[in-house]
Amino acid sequence: MQRDKKMKKDLSTEQKIKDAARKVFMTKGFSGCTTREIAKSVGINVALLNYYFRSKGKLFELILEAALSDFIEAMVEVFSMDLSLEDKTRMLIDKEFEFLRKHPELPLFIHAGLNQESDNDFDQSNFLGRLHQTGIFEQCEKAQEEGKMRKVNMINVTLLFMSNCHFPIMSKKLICGIYQMNESQHEERLNEHQEIVKEMLINYLFPNTFKNA
Amino acid sequence: MQRDKKMKKDLSTEQKIKDAARKVFMTKGFSGCTTREIAKSVGINVALLNYYFRSKGKLFELILEAALSDFIEAMVEVFSMDLSLEDKTRMLIDKEFEFLRKHPELPLFIHAGLNQESDNDFDQSNFLGRLHQTGIFEQCEKAQEEGKMRKVNMINVTLLFMSNCHFPIMSKKLICGIYQMNESQHEERLNEHQEIVKEMLINYLFPNTFKNA
DNA sequence: ACTTATTTTAAACAATTGTTTAAAAAGCAT
DNA sequence: ATGCTTTTTAAACAATTGTTTAAAATAAGT
Structure with missing residues (x-):
């Protein structure tokens, strides 16, 4: 028992x-x-x-699933807010950087973990459904039809956000190694990068609101 | 002996x-x-x-070093060409996507490998020196002074390129899992992403050459 | 052909692995 | 206290780990 x-x-x-x-x-x-x-x-x-x-593997799956859920939930939280898309963009990037600064190992853990597992059916938590519930897709679709947002597939939008938020964190050792930086120097670059990413993504996704550099 | x-x-x-x-x-x-x-x-x-x-560890270090060298060399190759910065940007992104499509496990392997190692002194190959030899830093500095390129730290520039090229490849399982995609659907997104990244980075780094969306 | 050095193997090494078994300890109801 | 269930432990399990040893096979030099 x-x-x-x-x-x-x-x-x-x-x-x-x-x-x-x-x-x-x-x-x-x-x-x-x-x-x-x-x-x-x-x-x-x-x-x-x-x-x-029951086993090491079962425990690992549990942890991995929880980690995935954690970081999807962070997106859901922002998407559920009553904000414009531009503000959601800024908010998402800030929250993501803040969250990842606290859990810098998370992205690498997730990606390496998913590669270790044989079956990729992590549909149990229904991540896509949770994202849909926030209404973010409709909000984007509407903005795209109104010409306020660049017509980009939502998967590519996801990739843009995740690439520019997750990678800078997970590449710390590589970047520090190449450019011979210490912790604090890297932190400084990261802080600046956070602002760069915000401006770049907003400029790209909502080109009408910013016409200048 | x-x-x-x-x-x-x-x-x-x-x-x-x-x-x-x-x-x-x-x-x-x-x-x-x-x-x-x-x-x-x-x-x-x-x-x-x-x-x-001599040991498993020694063999691993060798492989890791070679992998690092491989992908730095890909950058060096492009940077050494006689092209404008805009063309180098396009070329680098295309070459990077092409290279990573052939070796999709490389980025994750490198990052996970670096985390596994205790000492991060992978200065042996002098990556930074190899990059400097291409003259890319001077080319960027000149363009920045002339107002043709946005004044962004080169480390941040590196981060922008790597984030948007490497992450889309290494996140395949995660993205496919979330959005319930098969191989070919993911390939299609990736192809589109390659163009997105090119346009976005060029728009951001060289804002004068493109004033419209 | 003979000697020597290099390459390859089979076998063993001790240590560590994930997991299980059986018994002890602790909690809890009566 | 007495029974019963739940929690925790010590010990053992067989399998696998990275590495070494000593001998065999192959190549090279003379």
């Missing part, structure tokens, strides 16, 4: 395992760490890990 | 190992594969792998 039957306990152990697993998986990846490492960082026995979650 | 003493042999075994290691490391990452897996894919014994290269 594993869990699932009665769940009255304090939940703290299960949650502590998840937290530790998240931290370890994030920084080292699935095959880059061991179950014992995770257990040790919680202060529990290895067997307890398989007691709560 | 390992290697290094006399190297007259045909080299094919050593190269075959490198090729196989590159392929396996690329798709599965350092800790995602085993030395036996690599050896098997070459058709040799495991010990031979440690005979040519």
Whole structure:
């Protein structure tokens, strides 16, 4: 009678395992760490890990799904606001940079994690549906018909946002390595980049509002 | 007397190992594969792998370094051409997309690989120096002083290019997962994105040459 | 042909892996 | 306290890991 039957306990152990697993998986990846490492960082026995979650793989899938959900939810939050598309653009980029500064390992973890998994059916959380519910697609479609927004496929719009927000964060080591920068120098570049991306994307997606550089 | 003493042999075994290691490391990452897996894919014994290269780690570093060099070299090639900055921009993006379509695992491999390593001193190949030799920095500086190019730090310029070329490739699984796309649909988005990125970056970096959308 | 150096292999090494088993400890109702 | 369930542990499992050793096969030099 594993869990699932009665769940009255304090939940703290299960949650502590998840937290530790998240931290370890994030920084080292699935095959880059061991179950014992995770257990040790919680202060529990290895067997307890398989007691709560059935296997290392199952635990990983859980963490990965949660990570995906986290960052889709950040988009949903902004899209649900009552703002113009230009303001949503600015807001999304700012929120994304802010969020990713706190969780810089997240993008790389997600992409590497998805590549590790064999099946790509992460439709369980219905991310597309959650995005649709915000009405962002209709808002864009309307703006595009009115000539206020450049007619670009929404998938490409998504790519533009994600490319310019996620990549600068995940490429930290590469960029610092090439340009021989330290942490604070990179931070400075990142801050400037945040403004660059905002201006560039708004200029490109809403060309009528800005006619000058 | 390992290697290094006399190297007259045909080299094919050593190269075959490198090729196989590159392929396996690329798709599965350092800790995602085993030395036996690599050896098997070459058709040799495991010990031979440690005979040519001293350890799994050493072999990995070699592959990673070569991968980094490969993609810096692609940039160097374009920067060395006798073209205007606008043309170099277009050329670089096209070459980058073309190159990455052939090696889609490369960016993720590099970023994940750099995170796995403890020391980030990959200055051995002197990437920055190679970039400087092309004269691209002077060309940009001159254009910026003449008001033909937006005054943006070269590190940010690098980030803009890499973000918009690398990320669309490495995010394939994520984007396909969210938007429920198959291979060919994704390919279509990618082709369109290539044009989008070209126009967007040129509009942003060289605002004088294009005043309209 | 003989000697020497290089390349390749089979086998073993000790350490670590994810997972399971069986028993102990802790909680909880009665 | 007594039973029962849930939580936690220690120990063991078989499989796999990277690496090494010692011997065999091949090539090269004379």
